[in-house]
Amino acid sequence: MHYGYFNGTIAPTEQLAVGITDLSLLRGYGLFDYFLTYNSRPFQWDWYWERFQNSASRMHLPLPLGKDETYAVVMNLIERSGGADVAFRFILTGGYSADSISIERPNLLILAESIHPTPLIQYEQGIKVILDEYVREMAEVKSTDYKRVILMAQAIKSAGASDLLYQKGGEISELSRSNFFIVKGDRLITPSRHILHGITRRTILQLAQSDFQVEERPVLLSELYDADEAFTTSSTKKVLPITQIGDLTIGNGHVGPKSKFLLEQFNELVKTW
Amino acid sequence: MHYGYFNGTIAPTEQLAVGITDLSLLRGYGLFDYFLTYNSRPFQWDWYWERFQNSASRMHLPLPLGKDETYAVVMNLIERSGGADVAFRFILTGGYSADSISIERPNLLILAESIHPTPLIQYEQGIKVILDEYVREMAEVKSTDYKRVILMAQAIKSAGASDLLYQKGGEISELSRSNFFIVKGDRLITPSRHILHGITRRTILQLAQSDFQVEERPVLLSELYDADEAFTTSSTKKVLPITQIGDLTIGNGHVGPKSKFLLEQFNELVKTW
Known part of the structure; x- marks a missing residue:
């Protein structure tokens, strides 16, 4: 209780x-x-x-x-x-x-x-998300306004997806309740605006400093096509790989080594918190 | 109770x-x-x-x-x-x-x-509203999302105003919780989109049929400059004159005869409801 x-x-x-x-x-x-x-x-x-x-x-x-x-x-x-x-x-x-x-x-x-942990199979296979033309009002404030994702629940389910990836005018912001990253070579790229500044995002950016070239900046939809990996971060999802975005397969469609590496780093950190 | x-x-x-x-x-x-x-x-x-x-x-x-x-x-x-x-x-x-x-x-x-009636003095003098660049998400659905007007409460008060008039890109939609009308000669004009379809609005449009040329269509900010009268409608406000919008005085700055006429028509209707 x-x-x-x-x-x-x-x-x-x-x-x-x-x-x-x-x-x-x-x-x-x-x-x-x-x-x-x-x-x-x-x-x-x-x-x-x-x-x-x-x-x-x-x-x-x-x-x-x-x-x-x-x-x-x-x-x-x-x-x-x-x-x-x-x-x-x-x-x-x-x-x-x-x-x-x-x-x-x-x-x-x-x-x-109680904590609702993310199912292990999602870490092993990665998740699918679908694109949604939307940007949260006052995205940087953690208001209780999450109408959009509840409204879209049936569309997400029908697509066999787990969540929405918001974009507006071709610029990516975030998932409905978590942040978004892509990996290209040793570059780690994450949107800088129209987002809630996640604490797990901040933790990952800190952990990644020594192994990645970190880029916080506007990220365009077109950049998904040659991304090696993609993942999302939140307190419950930690570092959760995204292997499909709508009809687009990310990288080779499998969970990539950089996502795994960052998840391990994160798990190490919390083990001795 | x-x-x-x-x-x-x-x-x-x-x-x-x-x-x-x-x-x-x-x-x-x-x-x-x-x-x-x-x-x-x-x-x-x-x-x-x-x-x-x-x-x-x-x-x-x-x-x-x-x-x-x-x-x-x-x-x-x-x-x-x-x-x-x-x-x-x-x-x-x-x-x-x-x-x-x-x-x-x-x-x-x-x-x-309990009903909170609109103060009589507002009917006698008209109200002031201030412009706000905003449009409600899913405006036609009466969701509980009224964050914007609460967020702007201090700005409204500082301006000596009663409410917000939403516009986006120069197109007027509605007040924070009520609809918007202007009168030009015998034309009664009200925004047709990005609005909640008010029941008082609908009642007024019906009552006005025989005495006005009614126009439901997109309404531009620029049309405020030569409006004779403006008013807002809602279940509690009924037909409430607007005499000032930001720095702009509407018509001669006094409550106009067409607004009074429509309020009387409305009051007649509800008297024998």
Whole structure:
């Protein structure tokens, strides 16, 4: 059983509920963040906190807790989870609103959840994604606006794919909930704009410094044709190879050595986190 | 005290709450509709139901109740509200989701609320709006995505304005929660695309048939300069004059006769609804 924190109270998560005048329910006004623990310690805590704070600031929501208080809540919830590593979901909403539109006081939820690991077969075979002409509004803010991928769920399934790869006017940005990379020789290339700045992305860019020539810049659809490898990064996906994008096979269609190498590097890092 | 319906149960609205795995909270996946009663009867019920059903279908959410069942709930809640006219808010969300992303079964809320009438002084003086370069995603679906106007609340207030008027590339669409009209001589002009098709808009277009030459078509910013009058329509605003748009004064800056005439027509209609 997992526990969660809601505006000062800690309770089993299945007992937590949000009143119906909350602006996330009425107006879609909310943001979140999501990270894992390794060895019962929050992974990249400083970076996640910085991003959460930045999202809150960009959406004009004052944070009800400071960094240290929040960390204490996180450690409390880790303890109650009984030893196994967990995922954390922070949710900050516009809060309860008397007139259904004005912000009064944000609601903060801090939830411990079970980790849903990515199936091993996806690491062995790579995944397929389909292209979608779309760019997230305020992509750099981790708002709760993920309507697009839910709306496209049937299209993804019909194509035998796992996710969307967003592009707009021929420029690639990101997958629906994770970042995008391509490998060409010893160059590691990832889009620099219209993206959520992923913490796993940042970790991988750091790990790759000594072995790759790293390029953070606008990436065009046309560059997929001669990519050797492609992969996506997120806290749960880690480094997940992409072997097909729509009708296009990436490289030789098999998981490549550079993707494997970066996944191993990442796994090494978290093992001793 | 008002009552609400949530998945089969009727209770006082302040007791209603939504569990934290709901996709509206986690992913902003929800839609709604909103209408008033007059003489204890839902205004334009057939049109509102049609729109709600259309929004649900566009967002791939099966409706848990049919039209007649829903009408019975509405009448039940009107009765419990004790005689005064009320506003109704229907909310349909992606529902509780085990994996935080897949739709299983939507959650339906039907809420009776107090009406917040528009202040009389706004009808006498007209309102000011400011231009905003923006267009709603899936504007024709009444999703709960109203992030933009909440994000811009401070900018609206600083300008001494009441709302945003969205335009993109010089083409006007709508206000943040209401439709837009201009009057030139006996022509009544309103944007035809990138809008939510308002039920009050539709009612006004019907009422105006015999006295105006009605034009539903793309409307450009440049057309504001020689407009005689402008107004906005919504269930709560009815026909609300707009006398200033950013730095531009509309017509002579006073509420015009055509706006007054249409408001009177509307008030006549609802009086005997």
